[in-house]
Amino acid sequence: MTYLLRHGLLVGPDAVRVADVLVREGRIAEVGDTLDAPAGATVIDVEGCWVGPGFVDLHSHLREPGREAAENIESGARAGAVGGYCALVAMPNTEPALDNVALVSYVLDKGARTPLDVAVAGAITQGREGRHLAPLAEMAALGVRLFTDDGTGVQDPSLMRRALDYARPLGVRLAQHCEDEALAARGSMNEGVLSSRLGLVGRPALAEELMVMRDIELVRLTGAAMHFLHLSTARSLALVSAARRDGLDVTCEVTPHHLTLDETACAGFDAHFKVHPPLRGADDVSALRRSLRDGLFDAVATDHAPHAPELKDRAFDEAPAGMLGLEHAGALTYEALGSEQCDPVTFFAVLSRGPARVAQLRASDRRVRHSAHGGALVAGEDANLTVFDPRSEWTARRDQLQSRARNTPYDGRPLRGRVTTTIAKGQLVVHEGKLQ
Amino acid sequence: MDAHASSTTRRDSFVPRSLLLSDDDVRRAVRRMAHEVVERVRDIESLVVLGLQTGGVAFADLLADVLADITSREVLRGTLDVSFYRDDVGQRPFVNSAASSVPVDLSDRLVLLVDDVLFTGRTIRSALNALGDFGRPRAVQLAVMVDRGHRELPIRPDYVGKNLPTSLSEEIIATVQGVWIGTRSEA
Amino acid sequence: MITSIRGRNLLTLDELTSGAILEVLDTAELFVEVNQRTIKKVPALKGRVVASLFFEESTRTRLSFETAAKRLSADVLSLAVASSSVKKGESLRDTIATIDALGIDAVVMRHQSSGAAHQVSGYVPHVRVINAGDGLHQHPTQGLLDAFTVRQVLAERVHAKGSETGQDLFRGLHVLIVGDVRHSRVARSDIAAYSALGAEVRVAAPGTLLPACLDGWPLSVVEDFDEALEWADVVGVLRLQRERGTGSFVPSLSEFTETYGLTVERARRLRPSTIIMHPGPMNRGVEIDSAVADLPSAVIERQVSNGVPIRMAALYLSVTGTPEETTL
Numbered sequence: 001m002t003y004l005l006r007h008g009l010l011v012g013p014d015a016v017r018v019a020d021v022l023v024r025e026g027r028i029a030e031v032g033d034t035l036d037a038p039a040g041a042t043v044i045d046v047e048g049c050w051v052g053p054g055f056v057d058l059h060s061h062l063r064e065p066g067r068e069a070a071e072n073i074e075s076g077a078r079a080g081a082v083g084g085y086c087a088l089v090a091m092p093n094t095e096p097a098l099d100n101v102a103l104v105s106y107v108l109d110k111g112a113r114t115p116l117d118v119a120v121a122g123a124i125t126q127g128r129e130g131r132h133l134a135p136l137a138e139m140a141a142l143g144v145r146l147f148t149d150d151g152t153g154v155q156d157p158s159l160m161r162r163a164l165d166y167a168r169p170l171g172v173r174l175a176q177h178c179e180d181e182a183l184a185a186r187g188s189m190n191e192g193v194l195s196s197r198l199g200l201v202g203r204p205a206l207a208e209e210l211m212v213m214r215d216i217e218l219v220r221l222t223g224a225a226m227h228f229l230h231l232s233t234a235r236s237l238a239l240v241s242a243a244r245r246d247g248l249d250v251t252c253e254v255t256p257h258h259l260t261l262d263e264t265a266c267a268g269f270d271a272h273f274k275v276h277p278p279l280r281g282a283d284d285v286s287a288l289r290r291s292l293r294d295g296l297f298d299a300v301a302t303d304h305a306p307h308a309p310e311l312k313d314r315a316f317d318e319a320p321a322g323m324l325g326l327e328h329a330g331a332l333t334y335e336a337l338g339s340e341q342c343d344p345v346t347f348f349a350v351l352s353r354g355p356a357r358v359a360q361l362r363a364s365d366r367r368v369r370h371s372a373h374g375g376a377l378v379a380g381e382d383a384n385l386t387v388f389d390p391r392s393e394w395t396a397r398r399d400q401l402q403s404r405a406r407n408t409p410y411d412g413r414p415l416r417g418r419v420t421t422t423i424a425k426g427q428l429v430v431h432e433g434k435l436q
Numbered sequence: 437m438d439a440h441a442s443s444t445t446r447r448d449s450f451v452p453r454s455l456l457l458s459d460d461d462v463r464r465a466v467r468r469m470a471h472e473v474v475e476r477v478r479d480i481e482s483l484v485v486l487g488l489q490t491g492g493v494a495f496a497d498l499l500a501d502v503l504a505d506i507t508s509r510e511v512l513r514g515t516l517d518v519s520f521y522r523d524d525v526g527q528r529p530f531v532n533s534a535a536s537s538v539p540v541d542l543s544d545r546l547v548l549l550v551d552d553v554l555f556t557g558r559t560i561r562s563a564l565n566a567l568g569d570f571g572r573p574r575a576v577q578l579a580v581m582v583d584r585g586h587r588e589l590p591i592r593p594d595y596v597g598k599n600l601p602t603s604l605s606e607e608i609i610a611t612v613q614g615v616w617i618g619t620r621s622e623a
Numbered sequence: 624m625i626t627s628i629r630g631r632n633l634l635t636l637d638e639l640t641s642g643a644i645l646e647v648l649d650t651a652e653l654f655v656e657v658n659q660r661t662i663k664k665v666p667a668l669k670g671r672v673v674a675s676l677f678f679e680e681s682t683r684t685r686l687s688f689e690t691a692a693k694r695l696s697a698d699v700l701s702l703a704v705a706s707s708s709v710k711k712g713e714s715l716r717d718t719i720a721t722i723d724a725l726g727i728d729a730v731v732m733r734h735q736s737s738g739a740a741h742q743v744s745g746y747v748p749h750v751r752v753i754n755a756g757d758g759l760h761q762h763p764t765q766g767l768l769d770a771f772t773v774r775q776v777l778a779e780r781v782h783a784k785g786s787e788t789g790q791d792l793f794r795g796l797h798v799l800i801v802g803d804v805r806h807s808r809v810a811r812s813d814i815a816a817y818s819a820l821g822a823e824v825r826v827a828a829p830g831t832l833l834p835a836c837l838d839g840w841p842l843s844v845v846e847d848f849d850e851a852l853e854w855a856d857v858v859g860v861l862r863l864q865r866e867r868g869t870g871s872f873v874p875s876l877s878e879f880t881e882t883y884g885l886t887v888e889r890a891r892r893l894r895p896s897t898i899i900m901h902p903g904p905m906n907r908g909v910e911i912d913s914a915v916a917d918l919p920s921a922v923i924e925r926q927v928s929n930g931v932p933i934r935m936a937a938l939y940l941s942v943t944g945t946p947e948e949t950t951l
Contacts, residue, residue, distance in 0.1 A: 197840075315742065316742070
């Protein structure tokens with residue numbers, strides 16, 4: 001198929017310019033001021049829109065295998081596509097956990113049948129139980145580049161050290177869900193004056209920060225590479241930034257919800273606002289936003305966590321944690337970056353180029369049939385492209401989601417900016433905001 | 437804020453147009469009713485005068501005072517609140533309740549209910565229901581300062597201070613200080 | 624803030640003005656009179672259906688509420704949760720939808736999770752929800768009956784009816800709340816009620832049994848428990864919530880009793896007029912000594928008997944009222 005994206009604002013790694021993009025046979029064929037449409041090409045007018053490398057999500061819970069009532073790989077990919085994603089990293093906290101080659105292959109095969117690239121993060125420990133190392137080398141040989149026990153962090157520091165020592169020579173990165181479970185135990189929202197008033201057991205910020213501190217020191221000790229998942233406090237980020245200044249190979253992400261919601265959302269006891277780490281105070285939210293603008297985060301990652309509706313209709317402390325993210329992440333990131341003040345280079349840095357680098361998806365990988373992501377938008381690259389219209393005004397609706405689940409916390413929220421076109425692996429997957 | 441100050445009573449929005457009875461007129465009317473009561477009721481000892489909260493209480497007190505004066509006997513008196521017995525709860529503005537204070541078991545007593553204004557009759561119906569919870573009176577009679585008509589139930593007063601034909605848009609305020617006719621403001 | 628609970632849910636005392644609280648107290652006083660009659664029943668809620676949904680068993684509170692509803696002539700639907708589908712993992716929304724399908728006007732709800740009554744009120748907006756205790760959050764009718772009992776006792780001392788004294792007796796009143804504040808929904812409701820009415824509230828507890836964060840709460844934490852006892856006009860002793868794992872928050876029950884129990888020796892520091900309260904059920908010998916609970920200044924049984932008129936008032940105002948113009 002041949003597509004000509006006409007008159008968009010091309011967002012490169014450092015600069016923007018208005019140009020046309022011609023996509024042919026899965027690649028960017030040509031970029032230029034005014035290109036002639038070849039015979040049979042579909043011409044898409046994207047004037048006033050931003051054209052950048054397709055979004056990459058470092059953090060998608062696709063729930064397959066085990067909890068397909070909430071989501072499966074195919075529905076998760078659809079949700080991702082309308083959200084502008086061309087690649088998703090599937091998290092391993094499925095049932096059973098993705099802790100061996102057979103299960104990883106299963107997800108990769110299913111993912112290959114979707115229009116997107118689905119990469120896999122393998123579990124660090126067997127069954128994500130935090131006791132014995134999973135076969136990291138075998139999974140790495142299959143192309144797995146990220147490992148995590150996400151859902152919980154690896155609690156045992158000695159085991160975490162061993163995992164880092166083992167991972168270093170494999171050239172893979174371990175990703176940590178930072179929460180000390182002993183401190184966060186049974187908590188269901190941010191610990192503070194509000195949780196105390198509401199009678200909800202709190203998860204203190206320190207539970208997160210303590211593990212960030214610990215793991216930074218373990219990285220210093222082992223020299224391995226580490227990614228910090230969904231940081232939610234200003235202090236966590238300061239710790240990671242300092243470690244980076246020390247020359248440690250540490251990367252980090254923030255979620256759209258930690259950038260756009262604060263703990264006061266929990267005051268109505270609606271479990272749609274329950275998530276781990278919890279929504280924090282307004283001070284943390286504004287600090288995270290500032291840091292995002294300053295380029296301190298490598299990625300915005302959704303932590304897309306589908307749950308069956310009946311589970312979110314339970315009492316707050318009994319409901320599972322997590323919220324949907326893929327379909328609104330673009331608009332929410334735009335908001336977090338200051339809406340009209342949003343810099344398109346930063347926007348695509350955190351939604352595409354940064355996460356592609358962390359997940360090692362910058363180059364194509366034939367073993368796992370992945371194309372290249374987060375490119376510079378030059379001729380010859382794999383065509384993974386997202387068109388974002390910053391002028392679009394719309395409203396998030398729970399009943400208008402591609403995900404199988406309904407647990408978005410944004411139902412009824414007015415949004416600015418919307419993905420209008422997604423071209424994944426050279427195919428037009430989303431056109432005028434709709435799945436093709 | 438004080439709870440009572442925040443309530444909407446009907447009196448709050450009353451706009452008086454003219455004074456129909458002065459305080460002297462009211463006293464004369466009550467005195468006349470007292471004489472009628474004495475004529476009809478043989479055994480004053482069994483009488484219990486119950487003022488309906490809140491407008492009937494002052495009239496009941498005045499009537500009982502006059503009765504005691506005429507007969508030189510103590511007259512048992514009390515108050516009755518019918519808020520919890522109304523059949524139109526939730527359909528009308530919320531009226532603050534006041535306490536019932538019934539001095540004796542009403543069984544075999546002659547109960548004289550006293551209210552300020554008789555209108556639809558629904559308050560009296562509620563009062564008759566309420567009385568049942570305090571015993572089984574031998575008989576119940578009704579005295580009202582003003583009967584303004586527009587009955588919605590088959591209820592008739594035994595003693596009337598003043599019959600006042602009114603239109604539905606008019607409001608009557610009857611106190612021991614006087615009786616006024618006016619309208620209710622929309623404010 | 625809510626200025627009256629007429630026609631509204633009663634979920635928390637945190638959002639009620641003093642006027643709203645006094646309205647319930649004054650209405651309850653009328654129901655005290657009803658409860659003294661031979662026929663203790665009025666037809667105010669005749670034909671209305673009140674469901675009592677106790678996800679967490681509490682025979683005392685349940686009986687109190689059901690008695691209140693029946694004395695208002697309501698029909699009471701009582702869901703036996705232990706034998707119901709709730710235990711099979713049914714969601715709150717499904718449970719309440721099932722009950723609602725039977726046609727109910729109000730639901731009285733006790734749940735082990737904070738906020739459950741809030742959630743239910745969102746699922747069935749046409750039904751009035753009375754929170755009968757949710758997790759560690761609130762127990763509004765307990766807070767109201769505690770304030771009611773204090774006013775009743777203080778008003779009797781000046782030979783007045785509570786309603787005649789309005790808010791006056793609460794102004795500057797010294798209220799000391801002792802014990803497991805952290806896990807206590809009663810404490811949260813009491814603090815809200817007393818402080819809204821103008822009392823000065825202090826709490827005494829081991830550090831582990833205070834809420835994680837007290838910034839902005841209308842209270843102060845006492846440094847010296849013994850001194851605070853001399854200061855207090857009212858001492859509210861809280862139940863040590865052993866079923867919520869309080870055991871691991873103090874080294875031992877005997878150490879807790881030693882440091883924060885209202886023992887006979889400590890009670891000697893109280894003035895004879897100081898009112899001693901406990902929401903029940905008591906752990907005698909743990910947070911309060913038996914002999915102290917039986918002192919003349921202890922009003923624990925009166926708290927229980929005031930439960931019925933307070934709950935009648937809450938149901939009456941909430942179910943029969945119309946909610947127009949009652950928020951600030």
